[in-house]
Amino acid sequence: MSVALVKERYSSKVGEVVLGxxxxxxxxxxxTVTVGGDSALPYLHFEGELKNxxxxxxxxxxxxxxxxxxxxxxxxxxxxxxAAWAKKCVEExxxxxxxxxxNGADPDGENRSPEDCARIVKEVLAAVGVPLIxxxxxxxxxxxxxxxxxxxxxxxxxxxxxxAEQDNYKSITAAAxxxxxxxxxxxxxxxxxxxxxxxxxxxxxxxxxxxxxxxxIGGLGFGIEYAYSIMERARLGSLANDKMLSMPMICTVGYExxxxxxxxxxxxxxxxxxxxxxxxVLWEAMTASAMLQAGASILIMRNPAAVRLVQxxxxxxxxx
Amino acid sequence: MALTGLEIYKQLPKKNCGECGVxxxxxxxxxxxxxxxxxxxxxxxxxxxxxxxxxxxxxxxxAIKFGKDSVLGDENVxxxxxxxxxxxxxxxIRVSDALSDADVEAKVQEINILEFDRVxxxxxxxxxxxVNESGDAARFEKVASMVAAGTDKSxxxxxxxxxxxxxxxxxxxxxxxxxxxxxxxxxxxxxxLAKENSVPVILKADGLDALNDLVEKAQALGYKEFVLDxxxxxxxxxxxxxxxxxxxxxxxxxxxxxxxxxxxxxxPEPLDEILEASVYVAKYASAIVLxxxxxxxxxxxxxLRQNLYTDPQKPIQVEPKLHSVGEVNENSPFYVTTNxxxxxxxxxxxxxxxxxPSYILPIDTDGTSVLTAYAAGxxxxxxxxxxxxxxxxxxxxxxxxxxxxxxxxxxxxxLGELTGWKVVVGPRESSGIISFAKSQLM
Numbered sequence: 001m002s003v004a005l006v007k008e009r010y011s012s013k014v015g016e017v018v019l020g021x022x023x024x025x026x027x028x029x030x031x032t033v034t035v036g037g038d039s040a041l042p043y044l045h046f047e048g049e050l051k052n053x054x055x056x057x058x059x060x061x062x063x064x065x066x067x068x069x070x071x072x073x074x075x076x077x078x079x080x081x082x083a084a085w086a087k088k089c090v091e092e093x094x095x096x097x098x099x100x101x102x103n104g105a106d107p108d109g110e111n112r113s114p115e116d117c118a119r120i121v122k123e124v125l126a127a128v129g130v131p132l133i134x135x136x137x138x139x140x141x142x143x144x145x146x147x148x149x150x151x152x153x154x155x156x157x158x159x160x161x162x163x164a165e166q167d168n169y170k171s172i173t174a175a176a177x178x179x180x181x182x183x184x185x186x187x188x189x190x191x192x193x194x195x196x197x198x199x200x201x202x203x204x205x206x207x208x209x210x211x212x213x214x215x216x217i218g219g220l221g222f223g224i225e226y227a228y229s230i231m232e233r234a235r236l237g238s239l240a241n242d243k244m245l246s247m248p249m250i251c252t253v254g255y256e257x258x259x260x261x262x263x264x265x266x267x268x269x270x271x272x273x274x275x276x277x278x279x280x281v282l283w284e285a286m287t288a289s290a291m292l293q294a295g296a297s298i299l300i301m302r303n304p305a306a307v308r309l310v311q312x313x314x315x316x317x318x319x320x
Numbered sequence: 321m322a323l324t325g326l327e328i329y330k331q332l333p334k335k336n337c338g339e340c341g342v343x344x345x346x347x348x349x350x351x352x353x354x355x356x357x358x359x360x361x362x363x364x365x366x367x368x369x370x371x372x373x374x375x376x377x378x379x380x381x382x383a384i385k386f387g388k389d390s391v392l393g394d395e396n397v398x399x400x401x402x403x404x405x406x407x408x409x410x411x412x413i414r415v416s417d418a419l420s421d422a423d424v425e426a427k428v429q430e431i432n433i434l435e436f437d438r439v440x441x442x443x444x445x446x447x448x449x450x451v452n453e454s455g456d457a458a459r460f461e462k463v464a465s466m467v468a469a470g471t472d473k474s475x476x477x478x479x480x481x482x483x484x485x486x487x488x489x490x491x492x493x494x495x496x497x498x499x500x501x502x503x504x505x506x507x508x509x510x511x512x513l514a515k516e517n518s519v520p521v522i523l524k525a526d527g528l529d530a531l532n533d534l535v536e537k538a539q540a541l542g543y544k545e546f547v548l549d550x551x552x553x554x555x556x557x558x559x560x561x562x563x564x565x566x567x568x569x570x571x572x573x574x575x576x577x578x579x580x581x582x583x584x585x586x587x588p589e590p591l592d593e594i595l596e597a598s599v600y601v602a603k604y605a606s607a608i609v610l611x612x613x614x615x616x617x618x619x620x621x622x623x624l625r626q627n628l629y630t631d632p633q634k635p636i637q638v639e640p641k642l643h644s645v646g647e648v649n650e651n652s653p654f655y656v657t658t659n660x661x662x663x664x665x666x667x668x669x670x671x672x673x674x675x676x677p678s679y680i681l682p683i684d685t686d687g688t689s690v691l692t693a694y695a696a697g698x699x700x701x702x703x704x705x706x707x708x709x710x711x712x713x714x715x716x717x718x719x720x721x722x723x724x725x726x727x728x729x730x731x732x733x734x735l736g737e738l739t740g741w742k743v744v745v746g747p748r749e750s751s752g753i754i755s756f757a758k759s760q761l762m
Binding site: 002003005006043044045046218220221222223224225228229232233236259261262272273274275276277278279281282283285286289290293294309310312313316317318319320 | 399400401435436437438439528529532554555556559560563564567568571572574577590591592594595596598599602603614615616617618619620621623624626627628630632662666669751
């Protein structure tokens with residue numbers, strides 16, 4: 001006897017956002033990346049279209065990072081050269097996008113000038129053909145300064161720039177509007193603030209398809225379930241036609257997972273946790289996999305070995 | 321759908337005897353409907369009414385118990401934010417009877433030590449799946465008995481040959497293993513064998529239509545202790561099947577699928593396998609049979625399981641008493657934070673990393689983080705002062721310096737007045753503790 005399956009009928013879908021711009025579109029990218037557009041819950045191909053596969057943006061820093069050696073060693077000698085680092089991520093590790101984090105802008109650190117930051121962005125743009133995500137350091141005021149200059153220097157490239165937050169979104173939104181970029185709207189694990197921020201940004205005149213949601217996440221074992229549920233709710237909201245929750249979601253997987261003790265502590269220190277090599281890779285990869293199941297469209301990752309695993313998991317989930 | 325009080329009332333004897341402890345049958349019906357009473361307390365309910373009420377009030381997915389405290393199923397929602405997931409995915413490690421005796425023993429050893437401690441929680445692997453790959457009934461029986469002797473964990477005995485299964489099962493029936501698998505070809509022998517030994521049995525068919533037919537036939541044998549296997553071994557298809565089964569059971573109360581579901585990984589490479597399993601932990605598998613048994617592989621998976629099966633309404637808390645990190649002495653720094661497990665363990669981890677033995681006092685904030693607790697009035701100076709008094713910290717250290725989270729710098733003045741201690745404002749995030757300690761405490 002044939003069973004009548006439950007197939008949900010949704011009234012809407014996740015919004016589609018295009019990142020990057022080719023020369024015809026006013027930029028210099030060799031190709032663009034489109035995310036979102038799904039009309040079903042994650043990977044349920046039987047009830048809707050999973051239009052664009054999720055993508056992986058690999059993290060590049062403007063200063064040599066203090067990551068654990070197991071990750072650093074995989075990059076060889078490029079970590080002090082953002083352009084070469086980015087090139088390696090794209091050519092060798094098949095990153096879909098580059099996420100350039102300008103930690104060097106921090107006034108408490110290198111205190112790099114806005115012009116210097118813009119120069120690095122241009123160098124990375126010249127080194128790779130994929131679209132770029134660019135974010136600043138941990139200082140809001142400095143970020144507003146550098147992002148204004150970067151947005152202008154890369155006008156027309158349709159960068160994905162961040163971060164717009166509830167108490168600091170105007171300057172970056174204005175920069176994105178004037179110079180034709182897309183922005184990351186970050187809310188602190190709170191679906192109401194998430195929605196509110198999208199409304200505020202949209203009221204300034206930036207189109208909804210120029211916004212990507214960063215719901216903030218926790219790493220595996222450290223609050224990932226909060227992000228998981230908020231993202232599931234946002235995804236259901238977008239399918240139920242809540243336009244202010246319908247943007248694709250981006251997750252800082254590499255950052256959050258690699259600050260967990262389990263991704264760094266050696267087996268000598270914690271013999272009960274097993275060998276660090278595989279544990280570290282899985283800590284990042286599983287954080288990514290959980291976020292994919294909750295509806296992530298863009299994963300920001302660090303560890304090339306974890307990227308490889310997640311690429312396979314995405315291929316598994318997108319195969320019909 | 322759950323019955324309303326009135327629907328239940330119609331089935332009750334309407335004697336209003338009050339022997340159930342509630343004055344009238346109507347009031348008793350209302351109590352039953354809201355889950356506050358049990359039908360067993362009515363001495364006069366008829367058998368027919370009892371059966372009708374039991375089946376109507378049965379959970380959408382039957383709870384299946386086996387082995388050492390393993391419970392499968394009994395879930396009520398599709399999304400954890402709707403309520404919570406109740407019974408964490410049971411994880412079983414596969415042991416083939418085609419392995420040599422030495423390899424079987426080594427594998428069982430490896431499985432037995434899959435126990436983990438992190439953030440104050442203890443995880444241990446649930447059980448072992450003994451699989452009859454040798455095709456030899458005697459070998460299967462021998463390996464099953466070896467595994468059973470080597471571990472007290474839950475057992476799954478898996479063979480498509482009823483004779484082999486019988487040989488392995490009968491001596492181990494007291495362990496109440498889960499057995500399988502019953503298919504369209506062998507289900508009569510398999511289900512009857514399970515029934516005779518009072519153990520649950522896996523029903524396996526290729527696809528949902530065939531599975532529905534098999535469940536109907538198996539139920540007709542007068543047994544209902546089932547676990548379902550929709551047969552798919554391709555991850556995206558398994559995800560679809562797990563979703564269909566859960567949705568039909570919960571949204572439609574479709575009885576043939578009101579049983580827990582087992583999933584099997586298919587990737588040969590262990591890291592790929594763990595990512596595949598993470599999909600099934602997130603989406604509705606009641607049990608997963610895995611190949612890898614390396615600690616480094618199982619810990620991340622068990623952590624994900626613990627995270628997703630946490631009740632969203634009950635944050636995990638640590639005991640709000642004075643904790644010490646390292647070999648503390650009278651000069652040890654003293655930190656105050658909240659008793660939300662994630663907050664506390666983030667702080668504890670960083671304090672440990674400073675290599676300075678320290679005291680940490682988590683304040684009982686009902687398991688909320690610093691900012692949430694402060695906003696809700698649960699992290700107030702008088703409460704912290706009381707907790708300090710109760711903890712006896714004043715007798716343990718000779719200094720009078722108290723470190724508070726940077727986010728609540730605003731309470732410094734009042735807290736200083738109440739306690740007479742010098743309030744030091746620490747970093748906002750636990751990640752700042754190491755540099756804070758370097759600059760302020762060394």
